[in-house]
Each structure stands twice: as structure tokens, then as C-alpha cells.
Amino acid sequence: MTEERSAVVVRDIRKSYGELKAVDGVSFTVAEGEFFGILGPNGAGKTTTLEIIEGLRKPDSGEVTLLGEIPWPRNTKLLPRIGVQLQATAFFDKLTAKEQLQTFGSLYGVSPGTAADMLELVGLADKANELESKLSGGQRQRLSIACALVHDPDIVFLDEPTAALDPQARRNLWDVLRAIQERGKTIVYTTHYLDEAEILCDRVAIMDTGKILALDPPAVLVRGLDAPTHVTLQKGAMSVVDASALDGVEEAHEDEVSLTISTRRPAPVLSALAERGALDGLQVRTATLEDVFLNLTGREYRA
CATH class of the missing domain: 3.30.70.100 (Alpha-Beta Plaits)
Structure with missing residues (x-):
């Protein structure tokens, strides 16, 4: 894969907090339209890596290119082109699901009617007039992803979107993620569920103690094990x-x-x-x- 055709290029990024090396020499590329997973146990460095790529956190060293731009210092040119779903999303009080999306969309100049399309995509069309506080955990996660997609970004970052969901809600969300990729979007997501990464991802980077231990399509990693x-x-x-x-x-x-x-x-x-x-x-x-x-x-x- 040439870097010119890559949506994300990460070169030897590092981030420490005192003695803790949260990210320790991580490098990889993500192709346009690829579903790329960063997976590993809690504390592996996944979220810090994602935040550096998104421009939310400055690396101690190393370089990141996102859609051909440098994300840090905060690059306002990138904001309309990326969608970010964090581990925890703070919604506006006393707004319905549709109103939440319309509010997020208004920040990007998106027409109010787009909210209905996004609710349909994530399977919440029947919850459009439901207060966010009345939604289940899985429905709230899907609404969070819809908010990240409402302005039609080129690349979507999802940080453990299925964490704390029950098995049925997780599988429902898998269908949403597949639908996002089918729309031609690049997806970079983190998870500590190895089974879903094996099913969803084109390629995965297995990460632990701040380092990438292996990077390949899931089937290639498993086949190479000769288990x-x-x-x-x-x-x-x-x-x-x-x-x-x-x-x-x-x-x-x-x-x-x-x-x-x-x-x-x-x-x-x-x-x-x-x-x-x-x-x-x-x-x-x-x-x-x-x-x-x-x-x-x-x-x-x-x-």
C-alpha cells in the first residue's frame, strides 16, 4: 500500500506519562475505504493512539498524516472530513434522538433532514422522537455513531463502540458498522473483543503495552499461527x-x-x-x- 493512497499514515509515534509508555513506537497505514481495527486488552494504548491520530493529543515524537494533513496542532481543515465517536459521549439534556442529530449537524451546516437518514442508517428511525435519556445502552451507542456520521465524513474513528453492550446489541451494531463501510467510508476502530475484530476488520493491529505485536488481515494472522x-x-x-x-x-x-x-x-x-x-x-x-x-x-x- 502506497502512502499516497492511504487515509492514515502513522510513523513511530510515542507518548509517555511519567514512567508509563502508553504508546511506544507505533507505525501503520490505513487505506481509503478500509475497515482497520486496533485491538488489545484494556491499557494496551489503543485510545491514546487513536487520540493522537485524531489530533486530540500531541505525541511526544513521531508523525501522523490524516487525509494528507497534519492533525496536530488542531487542524480545522480536517474537522469536516472526520467523524469521531469517543468511548463516552455527552449528549444534550432534554433533546430527542432526532434533535440531538440536528444539533450536531448544524455545527457543520448540514440540513435538518439529514438526521432522518442517519437515524435510518443506525436503525433508530422509530426512536426519532424519543428522549436520549430513554434510550437503551445499545441505542445510545448507535446514536453516538450517527452523530459522528451526520456530516458525511470521509473517515470515521470509533473507540470501543461495542463496549458494555449485551451480545444482541453488539451484533446489531456490527450490522451498522458494515453499512457504514458499504457507503465507502474508511473506519478506524478500537476494541478489546477479538471475536468481532476477526469478523469485521479487513486488517487488524494487535496491540499490547504500547506496541503493535502483529498487523495483518485476521485470516492471515490465524493461518500463520499453524495452530x-x-x-x-x-x-x-x-x-x-x-x-x-x-x-x-x-x-x-x-x-x-x-x-x-x-x-x-x-x-x-x-x-x-x-x-x-x-x-x-x-x-x-x-x-x-x-x-x-x-x-x-x-x-x-x-x-
């Missing part, structure tokens, strides 16, 4: 000895409720299990980004 597939059977479906003897099995072990088989060649293993009629209750788990994180850091992922 075994785990096939889990109900206990009693087969003995550990018989499972270990199957072609392609690397390891088999049993606990109180299940038998787990590890293999890097799942096809012959599954075929053999089918021949033995041992498929009832079978589950197959392939490697995930969480396994990548464990391999990179030597420890379990912490949200």
Missing part, C-alpha cells in the same frame, strides 16, 4: 486410546464431560469419526485471534 484444530466429543463417544490411534490425531485427552482431539489435519479425523458414528454433539474449534495473542505474548488474553 491445531480442536475436535470435542461427548465423553464416552470414544476412548482416549482409540481417539489417539486415528490418522492425523496429534493428541487426545479427556475431562469430566468431554473428549478433545487435537489435529492439524481435521478432514481425515472427521471422516474417521463419521465412520464410527461418533458425530453426536461434536464441536470443532479452529484457531482464533485469541490464540494469536497467546502465541505473541505467552499469556492469556485479558479484556
